[in-house]
Amino acid sequence: MIVAIVRASQRHAVMVVLAALVLAGCGLVYSAYHLSVDTDTNNLFANSLPWRQAQLVESKNFPQFDRLIVAVVRASTPEEASETATALNAALQADKADFYDSQYPAGDQFYTQEGLLLLPTAQLAKLLNQIVAAQPFLGQLAADPSSRGLFGGIGLIAQGVALGQANLKPYDAALRGVQSALQNAANGHPAPLSWQALIGGNLSGDAQFVLAHPVLDQSSLVPGRVATAALKRIAAALPDVKAGRASVDYTGEIPLSDEQFASLTQGLVAGSIISLLLIALWLFLALRSWRLIMPILATLLLGLVYTISFAAIAIGVMNLISVAFAILFIGLAVDFAIQFCVRLRDVRYGTPELELAITETARQAGGQIALAAGATACGFLAFAPTDFVGVAELGVIAGVGMVIAFLCTIIFLPALLRLLRPAVEAESIELPLAGQADALLRRHAKIILIGSAIFALAGAYSAITLRFDANPLNTKDPQSESMLTLNRLLDNPETNPFYADTLVANLPAARDLAAKLSALPQVAGVISGATFVPDGQSQKLAMINQAQTIMAPTIQMPQSVKPVTADEIRQAMVAARDAILKVKAQVPEHSPVLGIADALTQLIGANDAQVMAMNAAITRFLPAELDRLNQSLTPQPITLQSLPPSVARDWFLPNGEVRVEALPTAAAQTSAGLRQFSAAVLNLAPAAGGPAISTIATAGTILNSFRQAALLASIAIAVILFLVFRNIRDMALVLVTLVLSGLLTALFGRFAGLSINYANIIALPLLLGVGVSFNVYFVMNFRAGMHNFLASATARAVLFSALTTGTAFGTLAASHDRGTASMGYLLLLSLLAVLIATFIFLPALLYALQNARKTQL
Numbered sequence: 001m002i003v004a005i006v007r008a009s010q011r012h013a014v015m016v017v018l019a020a021l022v023l024a025g026c027g028l029v030y031s032a033y034h035l036s037v038d039t040d041t042n043n044l045f046a047n048s049l050p051w052r053q054a055q056l057v058e059s060k061n062f063p064q065f066d067r068l069i070v071a072v073v074r075a076s077t078p079e080e081a082s083e084t085a086t087a088l089n090a091a092l093q094a095d096k097a098d099f100y101d102s103q104y105p106a107g108d109q110f111y112t113q114e115g116l117l118l119l120p121t122a123q124l125a126k127l128l129n130q131i132v133a134a135q136p137f138l139g140q141l142a143a144d145p146s147s148r149g150l151f152g153g154i155g156l157i158a159q160g161v162a163l164g165q166a167n168l169k170p171y172d173a174a175l176r177g178v179q180s181a182l183q184n185a186a187n188g189h190p191a192p193l194s195w196q197a198l199i200g201g202n203l204s205g206d207a208q209f210v211l212a213h214p215v216l217d218q219s220s221l222v223p224g225r226v227a228t229a230a231l232k233r234i235a236a237a238l239p240d241v242k243a244g245r246a247s248v249d250y251t252g253e254i255p256l257s258d259e260q261f262a263s264l265t266q267g268l269v270a271g272s273i274i275s276l277l278l279i280a281l282w283l284f285l286a287l288r289s290w291r292l293i294m295p296i297l298a299t300l301l302l303g304l305v306y307t308i309s310f311a312a313i314a315i316g317v318m319n320l321i322s323v324a325f326a327i328l329f330i331g332l333a334v335d336f337a338i339q340f341c342v343r344l345r346d347v348r349y350g351t352p353e354l355e356l357a358i359t360e361t362a363r364q365a366g367g368q369i370a371l372a373a374g375a376t377a378c379g380f381l382a383f384a385p386t387d388f389v390g391v392a393e394l395g396v397i398a399g400v401g402m403v404i405a406f407l408c409t410i411i412f413l414p415a416l417l418r419l420l421r422p423a424v425e426a427e428s429i430e431l432p433l434a435g436q437a438d439a440l441l442r443r444h445a446k447i448i449l450i451g452s453a454i455f456a457l458a459g460a461y462s463a464i465t466l467r468f469d470a471n472p473l474n475t476k477d478p479q480s481e482s483m484l485t486l487n488r489l490l491d492n493p494e495t496n497p498f499y500a501d502t503l504v505a506n507l508p509a510a511r512d513l514a515a516k517l518s519a520l521p522q523v524a525g526v527i528s529g530a531t532f533v534p535d536g537q538s539q540k541l542a543m544i545n546q547a548q549t550i551m552a553p554t555i556q557m558p559q560s561v562k563p564v565t566a567d568e569i570r571q572a573m574v575a576a577r578d579a580i581l582k583v584k585a586q587v588p589e590h591s592p593v594l595g596i597a598d599a600l601t602q603l604i605g606a607n608d609a610q611v612m613a614m615n616a617a618i619t620r621f622l623p624a625e626l627d628r629l630n631q632s633l634t635p636q637p638i639t640l641q642s643l644p645p646s647v648a649r650d651w652f653l654p655n656g657e658v659r660v661e662a663l664p665t666a667a668a669q670t671s672a673g674l675r676q677f678s679a680a681v682l683n684l685a686p687a688a689g690g691p692a693i694s695t696i697a698t699a700g701t702i703l704n705s706f707r708q709a710a711l712l713a714s715i716a717i718a719v720i721l722f723l724v725f726r727n728i729r730d731m732a733l734v735l736v737t738l739v740l741s742g743l744l745t746a747l748f749g750r751f752a753g754l755s756i757n758y759a760n761i762i763a764l765p766l767l768l769g770v771g772v773s774f775n776v777y778f779v780m781n782f783r784a785g786m787h788n789f790l791a792s793a794t795a796r797a798v799l800f801s802a803l804t805t806g807t808a809f810g811t812l813a814a815s816h817d818r819g820t821a822s823m824g825y826l827l828l829l830s831l832l833a834v835l836i837a838t839f840i841f842l843p844a845l846l847y848a849l850q851n852a853r854k855t856q857l
Contacts, residue, residue: 027309139554321390333405459743475819759819
């Protein structure tokens with residue numbers, strides 16, 4: 001049938017070529033309007049999976065946590081961080097063209113007014129004791145909220161030391177902050193003093209977070225690029241950022257995804273040009289004639305267009321994995337055309353007539369190419385029934401693509417060859433030194449087989465111990481903006497993105513589960529809705545009210561304050577310095593109080609402008625902090641009904657269910673640690689979800705899908721080989737060589753330090769495809785009675801096909817995206833393994849069988 005098709009395509013060559021081009025043009029037009037790419041990585045897996053169901057439910061219940069750009073604000077002081085975050089949030093809310101909404105959770109008034117009630121009782125008691133102990137100092141500042149008041153307070157501290165009534169150790173950190181601020185001002189670099197850190201400690205952490213939902217351009221592979229650029233532009237214009245006192249970085253689902261896809265295209269043009277030039281070189285070395293090279297490239301391009309058209313008709317919307325079908329198609333389909341044309345060169349060496357030579361090539365190679373295409377297609381289609389939708393779609397497209405490539409090879413390619421009429425071959429096309437290599441393999445076949453067995457055992461051990469990296473962050477560029485930002489957050493359990501959460505019926509259940517989770521060694525902490533309606537409020541309110549009774553008379557600021565002058569500040573500095581120097585002998589040698597005296601000595605001699613600049617920096621945040629302290633000492637009892645909606649919506653559902661969130665320890669940054677954390681949480685909360693759970697479940701789905709596909713592919717390939725060969729031995733020859741290729745790939749991957757991840761695991765179907773194709777050609781030559789396998793046209797075609805395929809993979813290995821690069825490396829290693837198995841092990845095995853047959857005879 002193949003021969004008949006090839007003859008017909010030659011007879012009607014012009015019509016076949018024109019019809020093929022017209023059909024391709026129609027396919028391109030259809031694809032342009034009906035084929036799109038879904039950039040949402042959540043859609044790479046079947047929605048019927050339990051963990052995906054939980055993920056979908058959580059997204060429905062808490063949509064505010066999805067599709068975010070997270071701005072991370074850091075500053076020299078907590079006040080500047082809060083000030084910058086507030087301004088950024090307001091600006092993002094105003095930019096409706098680029099953002100749907102924005103929120104600054106820590107800036108909610110709830111945390112200022114009722115925040116002390118959220119602290120554990122022991123921590124609250126310690127904080128209140130510090131505030132009460134500082135009452136005289138704070139009273140001085142409230143009465144005179146200027147640097148003069150500060151220096152008066154320092155003078156009071158010195159008087160307490162003189163009377164033996166002041167222990168400076170509890171104030172050491174605060175005094176060092178004052179010393180640093182004064183010394184900076186004395187050096188001509190006045191910087192704001194953090195009164196929040198001095199008075200109450202920095203309870204807000206070193207970073208503030210602004211969460212924005214961007215307007216996405218779903219027609220782009222980087223849908224959030226415009227919104228991210230708007231965020232950067234807005235942040236750069238903020239006063240504290242412009243002054244270099246604050247920074248705004250970003251991370252989150254949207255920029256992480258955008259940067260990954262941007263890295264895929266980085267250097268793509270240059271890499272593609274280099275790849276095409278190398279492919280052209282390999283084709284020239286293999287074929288030596290543009291009249292053969294051009295038909296191969298045209299056939300390859302036509303098959304790719306037809307496969308794209310099939311994807312548009314059958315799939316419609318491709319995902320971020322199935323778009324890789326083009327690479328797989330080029331890497332495998334080119335083999336069919338190279339095989340045909342190289343075998344044609346071999347036939348034409350003894351058959352000058354072109355039409356007869358093409359027909360004879362179809363007779364010799366057509367069945368081999370058909371079997372290789374069929375087995376490869378089955379290898380790909382085995383992924384179709386798996387739950388890994390991304391690879392399932394890839395398998396369908398690539399599998400049908402192999403059939404399309406075969407049809408193009410036996411219909412379009414002969415017609416184009418007939419029209420271009422390549423020249424007659426004047427000499428044999430066998431590879432240089434191929435005859436000697438055949439003799440060597442034949443002579444040492446047993447040694448090679450024993451060595452192969454040893455390497456296979458080492459490969460089996462490597463395959464068993466090969467690590468699967470479940471952390472998707474490890475496939476991203478660590479130098480990208482969003483990854484640099486995220487990596488700075490990983491060490492802090494409260495900002496680690498791999499948390500686990502679940503819903504419970506009510507507050508008592510939330511408290512009970514939180515207590516159990518907190519006891520787990522894999523859990524660093526637990527936050528739940530119950531955290532915001534804390535127990536023990538009566539005791540805490542009593543403690544706060546007692547502190548407020550003591551503090552209230554002294555920390556109320558006057559309605560109006562007369563501006564202080566530079567001379568008045570100098571007088572206060574002189575008084576404070578002299579008071580410190582009087583007690584110098586009673587103060588520890590390295591006490592910050594002595595450093596304050598030194599800085600004051602320098603500032604006393606400064607001009608008025610420098611003194612007033614120091615005053616402005618010292619007192620910039622003082623009034624606001626005193627007001628915040630006043631508010632924090634008058635909280636109201638927190639009930640579920642009194643929680644502000646901005647807080648309640650993150651932790652409570654309308655039906656009363658409460659969200660409980662477990663935070664991982666630093667050990668969970670590894671795949672093994674993350675598995676242990678997820679298993680420990682699921683043991684107590686079987687319905688738990690969240691990034692930690694879904695990450696591990698995703699890895700499980702991927703591995704199970706590939707195990708299932710590998711089993712189905714092996715069975716399908718074995719059945720096809722048996723139906724064609726009708727011989728278990730010949731079927732086993734192909735499969736054993738294929739297994740050796742896989743084991744060698746595992747061995748090489750281990751030596752190269754590669755781990756398997758969700759990106760490079762895609763190398764498996766390609767390994768199946770390439771391995772089956774190459775092995776089929778050699779085994780069918782063996783069945784046909786060939787005696788010198790490496791000196792054959794088949795070996796030349798396989799070698800240059802492998803070089804062409806390897807060049808395409810090399811482009812992937814040079815990618816700036818770590819996942820794509822790891823896939824390219826693994827593909828190159830698997831290709832190397834296939835070549836070793838095909839060119840060394842399989843010929844040696846075939847020669848061993850031939851030698852055994854001769855011995856029997």
